[in-house]
Amino acid sequence: MANELMIFAVITALLALIFRFTSLIVNSRRNRKKAVAFFHPYTNDGGGGERVLWCAVKAIQEESPDLDCVVYTGDHDASPQSLMDRALDRFGVKLLYQPKVVHLCKRKWIEETTYPHFTMIGQSLGSVYLSWEALCKFTPLYYFDTSGYAFTYPLARVFGCKVICYTHYPTISLDMLSRVRQRSSSYNNDALIAKSVWLSRCKIIYYTLFSWMYGIVGSCAHLAMVNSSWTKAHIEQLWGIPDRIKRVYPPCDTSGLQALPLERSTETPIIISVAQFRPEKAHTLQLEAFSIAMKRLNGGKPKPKLQFVGSCRNKSDEARLQKLKNKAVELNVDGEVEFHKNLMYRDLVRLLGGAVAGIHSMTDEHFGISVVEFMAAGAIPIAHSSAGPKMDIVLDEDGQQTGFLACTIEEYSDAILRIIGMSETERLTMAAAARKRAKRFSEQRFYDDFRAAIRPIMCLPYRNSNDVISNRDTDEERVCTTLYTVCGAAISNLFEAIHKHCVRAVQRGESSSLSWLGLRRAEYGCFVKFSRLLQLNEFLYKVSKCGKIFCWSFST
Template structure:
């Protein structure tokens, strides 16, 4: 016990000393930055050419700024080697977003400093420090009148604020949340809390102290924003608890491109019953749970016609592999499917174009989502827009914002999908979706499609513009 207390005291002392040093460095570095460039709005988005949901938010935000403030010069801090022409072309081809006015690119050489794979230990702290170094690299080249962060790296905010910028944050996912702290406190082993730490009271105590210190730093950085936008109710609740804000964050749902999916017919000819799972092959997406639930549903299927429908149904995984780790994870999932006896009824569609995704969604009866605390859940919205009944995790964005009942014209409530947590709950929901009467399915699909329209690009542009207009250059 004495050694345990000693470790905690040493850790606390190191934190206090580190705080004093950091404050001194902050004052020194902030004072050496150039003057504010009036009329410039700069977006901090180091991987603006990534092509994901975060980049769609970026380009819609750029369009909102240019429409609301035509005379403003828009700049983007982005990794070295990416040109403005490439970014504008990418926005048009990937997202159908047309950036009419010119943008300026501020190249960043050290974007590797925020990559998690670079830091096998103390990932959170070292990424945070890396983001500070990257933010300073950006600000040494240009201090804008308005600094907009669309990546979630709050740690450079105080430097931009001290240099004279007004800060706008669009937060997709809190860097650290009370849920993360709760899982460490309870000793739960997850993808961001190793089993050897979860099983050790000493290591758990040290990690809690470490997380609380980072959370305190994160909260201080967030308090300098002029406008804080969040992408979901769950993110809003956590930011409100962790950031030292004097006002509530503004909820601005991300712009989901559902226009083509909404044109898919609901009353489709289901030649082959199948479910889809649209997610990158990343650990937090928890594809193993989907396989286990699908296998359990098949084992529990009875001898009736409905049971036969479950036994003959397929599950199609549609996802992207970013690098070798994702590819290794995909191989492990394929082997696990074989172990569960699912090899003949599971299909893997990797790095598919949108046309293939649309075709698969157009024939699916339902869609699976199993990530705990998904901040929003774009794939769930895509299921609903396409008329596939969602079965999503009962947490965060899907629970609070997306898979919610809608009011019908007669005043009654109509469900838009199902929520689950355990393997058994998922298996029951899968069975229900696969054996549902066509008329009941159409009612759910129609209500889900109606609700999916709440997350449109037009809604984002309207709400984001209203939130940021007061702090844009005049």
């Protein structure tokens, strides 16, 4: 008896929970707004991803003026005017009108610090919770993810949204699996795990399962734009939707930077590094390579200066920046190294205009906007020999070398010395070729490719969610109705059997079987009367309707 009552209580609670969630989804689908909502929880990160956000907002404002542009952000100080000003001041992107803002309160669930272990799956599941908050507050017609949270796509489809994404890099890649198999230590493979065969095998299983899940959720996107050949190859393999994947190079401000003169002062050659202060950007490698180059520098050569320019998203980035400053002191090069945090765009342009070289050291950088900015500004790039820089950017232009690729500290050091030792004619020739190459990644090219990609999605007819609920004529919905009717009948019969058993137990005086709930016979009588008022048939019919909506959302 106790077991049967437990089943009754559990099933009732589950159905009540399902009904609450599905009712919320139904109401949200009915109240969808004719808008494009950008899921970008960090609107102050200052990186290439934020530039893509504002350029995408501008492109949609120009392409579809009748659509509202909304930004989901976890920055509570962000207002429509401040975001519009930031787009202009930080990135030189002038929006046509202010975007609407939806503030999110649950951003801590996607913070790295929230998940010291199993970070990927933790942040991915946390993003679903954050997206639930976002979609409940505002349900758009088009859900546009610009931050790479693929686990939110199935939820957005359940809410009736068309899902569009701009993916900068896959959350997991075959290269990451390869590094774990080789047991090589890196920012995303702790040295303790790399040293242990057993832990490495466990992590391989974890990565394999995660990549399978990532492929399933990613395939829910109606349109996936990617930023490079490297990213495109990985996403096609993981998501399995090649016909819905378009390569759209990210917007690089090549027009403004190309107006800078190629001639630079060589009295103190400046090498610039532009990247967020994140662990994968490998700033320490740059500092160590610069230190080695300084030691190897001939007496007759001018002493170079290294400038670090980047933004800090949180306290972890701030701590990382401080460690970098301490490292410069330790290497005895603090007098030749400068640090610039959270610069305005105009100040960044000024610094780029004075640099003879730009250094970038992230392994498997998906694209490398800063590398293109170096080239457009006339600074010869020194980039990591992998992924975007190797496959798309630092390639010969008309047979002329456009920069240097390196992997090790020694190779970076050699490249620094090569550039410092160039004659003015040689440097200008390479810088001119690099600038010409950078024109392939202009902001205008992004706008053209972006509009071409979204037009087929934006031009689709709007299907009213009310029609989905009321129309019961399709084969798919008839199947769903039958399925839920059968399930409802089974549950109803189960409840009826439990109810009859409970009544007999009360009549026989077997109240001891109910004592685990702390119920006396009189209280249980009230419980029985309440259970008769559940109106189960109507409830199950509502669940049936919600089930049809769920199935339809994945068929669109």
